[in-house]
Amino acid sequence: MVTREEEMQEILDQVLSKITPGDEERVAMERIASRLLERINGFSDEHGVCGMLVGSAARDTWVSGEHDIDLFILFPESTERERLEIVGLLIAGSVLSDAERIEERYAEHPYLHGVVNGYGVDVVPCFNIRDPSKIKSAVDRTPHHNSFVREEISGLEGDVRLTKQFLKRAGIYGSELKIHGFSGYLAELLIIHFRSFMNLVRDAVDWKPGEVIDIKGHGARAHENPLVVVDPTDPGRNVAAALSLDNMCRFIDSARNFLEDPKIEFFFKAHQTPPELGEIRELLHKRGSVLIGVQFQKPDVVDDILYPQLEKMERSTKKLFKMHDFRIINTGSIVSKKNIYIIFELFDRELPSVKKHIGPPVWARADAERFKAKYHEKKTLSQIYIKNGRYVIEIERRYRTPGPLLREELSKCGLGKDLRDAIREQKFQILSKEELLTKSDHEVRIFIHQLLTHNDP
Structure with a gap:
């Protein structure tokens, strides 16, 4: 008879066989990374720089199918910031000279992102700081992260891959502001601390907000985040600062569910047929609620600028509805290639004429x-x-239905600067239920179904 432990191990082995890069994939990644590193190091005599491969590709913790290469250009610590930015971009441009496309992005200072043979490549200038407590910019920590993980991760690479895949399936992988989830570095630190994926999930089932993990025993500075993982290279920093309370709780819940009923579906989503239009209409009919949306053009800004502004806009619009007595059931936003949609499910189709004013x-x-x-x-x-x-x-009452309220008052809400033009110049549309279902993108209809049912993304 197969024990629960053996059943779990069989599942983990199946997952690892699917997510561990094969020899051909590794060679392709290494070949491109080496070629680009050589280009960076070709500038060492002229500018005193050296190249470093960082991230999961450097630590052998990447998941098969991930085509991301992170390269850092390390400048001498004495370099002026302005020179680092100017020369760094020139070197990055030369490194990516044969890229299919290149775009300038911005962290604390500019860097370049390009696509080379299907691989997304970030080329990031930074200061080569020996003491991580004296960094000049946030990205200066990364080489120290790289060194620490490479020293500690040997033999645990498979457990990191399992953790990343588990988090991806739960929709909580990625520290960017679009997701508020677990970063790759955080996943690596959790495995370094707990020594295996199974130890991690067994511990996570009892986590509560305020959980502290301090690998090096530095002593945690006070943080108000739900999960605190002290950066072993910088004791004042919480590696889990970007993680939201809801996503921490989703991880706890997923860990409990996996241990209770282990299945490979906790790592890979089963194939699902997209919902038909009639199915969504029937769902809305059963719920008896009101669906309304705001559509406007997506501004040309990076995600880490766009999504905080979207969150601010959602909060402001919720306050607007509450102020005028409209009760919200669900709300969410989706960004397509060209447009942004903010969608609200409301209890009330129409309010009475009378309003009690206190x-x-x-x-x-x-x-x-x-x-x-x-x-x-x-x-x-x-x-x-x-x-x-x-x-x-x-x-x-001035507004009895939600449409006129949004049309007249939305521009007065708190809006991020990049969303302000679209809204305040009336460059937005108020979409009814039917318009959302029939005129919007196909992915918006899928999002509406998820918003109403809370099915897995």
Whole structure:
């Protein structure tokens, strides 16, 4: 009879056989990385730089199918920042001279991203800082991360791959602001600490907000994040700072579910047929709720600038609905190639004409007099009366349905600077349920189904 442990190990072995890069894939990656590194090092005499391969490709923790290469140009510590930025981009451009496409991106300073033979390549200038406590920019930590992990990870590479694949399947892999999940470096540190994937998930089932992991015993500085993993190369930094509470909880829940009923589906999504239009309509009919969306053109900015602004816009719009008594069930945003959609599911299709307006406490005399004077001459639906020590009056509601509210008031909400033009110049559309289902992109309909059902992404 197969034991639970043997069953789990069989699943993990199956997963590893699918996600471990083969010889051909490794050779292809190494060939490209070596060629590009040689180009960086070709500038060593002229500019005193050296190249370093970092990230999962350098640590052999990458998952088969991942075609990402991270190369750093290390400048002498004494280099002026302006020179690093200018010369760094010139060197990066030369390194990527045969790339299929190149784009300039920005971390704390600019770097280049290109595609070479199907591999996404980042070429990032940084300062070669010996003491990580004296870094000049955030990316200066990366070479130190690289050295630490390479020294500690030997024999644990497969467990890192399992962890990454598990996180990917749960939709919580990636520290970028679009996801608020686990970074690759965080996954590596967790395995270095727990020594295996199984040890990690067994421990995670009992995690609570405020969990602290301190590999080197530095002593954690106070952090307010749900998970604190002290950076072994920089004790003041929390490697898990980007992880949201919900995504930490999703990991805990996935770990519990896997241990209770181990299946390969915790690592790979089973094939699912996209929902038909009729299925979504039937779902909305059963729910009896209202669906409304805002569509506008996607600004030309990188994700780490775009997504915080989107979150701000969502929060502001929720406040707008709440202020006008519309109750939200679900909300979410999706970014397609050209457009952004923010979608709301509401309880109320139409509100009554009457709105109860709560005024100041009776004992706040000056405020009370202003309130009474304001509504003395106005057309109202009731006299001013007192309830729970406050003046109350019933007035006619300005917005009874959500569409006009969004159309008139959305531009007054808190908006990120790159979204402001599209909204404040009325370059947006309010989409009804039918317009969302029939006129929007196919991926938007899939997103709506996920928003309503909370099925796995």
